[in-house]
Amino acid sequence: GAVVSQHPSRVICKSGTSVKIECRSLDFQATTMFWYRQFPKKSLMLMATSNEGSKATYEQGVEKDKFLINHASLTLSTLTVTSAHPEDSSFYICSAGEGPLAKNIQYFGAGTRLSVL
Amino acid sequence: GEDVEQSLFLSVREGDSSVINCTYTDSSSTYLYWYKQEPGAGLQLLTYIFSNMDMKQDQRLTVLLNKKDKHLSLRIADTQTGDSAIYFCAELNTGNQFYFGTGTSLTVIP
Numbered sequence: 328g329a330v331v332s333q334h335p336s337r338v339i340c341k342s343g344t345s346v347k348i349e350c351r352s353l354d355f356q357a358t359t360m361f362w363y364r365q366f367p368k369k370s371l372m373l374m375a376t377s378n379e380g381s382k383a384t385y386e387q388g389v390e391k392d393k394f395l396i397n398h399a400s401l402t403l404s405t406l407t408v409t410s411a412h413p414e415d416s417s418f419y420i421c422s423a424g425e426g427p428l429a430k431n432i433q434y435f436g437a438g439t440r441l442s443v444l
Numbered sequence: 445g446e447d448v449e450q451s452l453f454l455s456v457r458e459g460d461s462s463v464i465n466c467t468y469t470d471s472s473s474t475y476l477y478w479y480k481q482e483p484g485a486g487l488q489l490l491t492y493i494f495s496n497m498d499m500k501q502d503q504r505l506t507v508l509l510n511k512k513d514k515h516l517s518l519r520i521a522d523t524q525t526g527d528s529a530i531y532f533c534a535e536l537n538t539g540n541q542f543y544f545g546t547g548t549s550l551t552v553i554p
Contacts, residue, residue, distance in 0.1 A: 361542070371487075371532070371544040420487065433542070435479070435487035 329355050331423050333436025340411055341444055348406045348439045350421030356401035357423035361433065362394075365418040374419075377404040411443045450533060450545040457553050462520040464548045466533035469514065473535040476509060478518045481530045481547065490518070490531075520550075528552045 330353040340346050350360055358379050363371040375396050376384040383396035393415075395407040404423075408415055418440050422433040448468045456462045468476075473495050479487040493500045493507045493516075500507045506519040516533055530547040537543070 371534075371542075373542055422487075432475075432489070432492065433477075434489060 329353075329423070329434045331357075331421065331434045331436045333421055333439055335439060336437060337440045337442075339442045339444065342412050343410055346408045346411055346441060348408075348419055348421070348441075350404045350406070350423065350436050352402045352423045352434075355423075357404075358401060360398060360404040360421055360423045362396060362404075362406050363420045363422065365420060365438070371420065374406075379404075408441065411441070413443045416441055416443045448533060448535060448543045448545040450531075450548045452546065453549050453551070455551045455553060456523050458523060458525060460523055462518075462523045462527065462550055462552075464518045464520075464531050464533075464550065466516040466518075466545050467514055468516065468533075468535050468543070468545075470535055470537050470543065471514075472538040474538055475536040476507075476516050477532075477534040477536070478505075478507065478516075479532040479534060481532065483529075487532065523550075523552050525552045525554055 332351045332353050334349045338346055360377040362374045364374050365371050373386050374389045377396050377398040379398045379401050385391050398404040418438050420435055420438040422435045424433050450466050475492055477492040478490045480490050481487050491502050491505050491507055493509055498509055504521045508517045520527055528551055530549050532547045533545045535543050
């Protein structure tokens, strides 16, 4: 299947700093990528839909200025958690779709564990 | 948003069959999925089924869909210790919205 690489896999940062997470589709072009947040013992929550060359579409309740998403190319989307605080600590996962069913069949990155001290 | 529910835990003995169940509320689902998450790893797509299908089989995996009852199940035949993981069901609706279940933690007892 298609490969989606997410980096870093784990990051620990101080409160108030910003953290950037990268999501790359290694062997296919992804016009749309998705960013999710996973809460302990809870399901994945879609944060935003990232479209190449345009602004991301955020889900209700997700702060746009807090979670900056950039999708500069067909193979790379980035999520920047700005001025991170302990409540932002979570597991963040990206996904990308391939081909004509791009929005239907999603391949996930390995996730990034963010710990804010 | 829509609700997708799963039992949190399931334990089976090695060699037995596992059945993981999922219920959802969305009437406009188009695709339904099963993902596997191993410890510390991301989600791996196991299989998916179109909403107009009743059953899909893929090697040891059998997906059953009862659209009337909005019930989806994943059967793993001859369960192995390597199958121990968290299994998420998810549905995609006509609005291209993904909704995930809470995940079922499967423990395979040797």
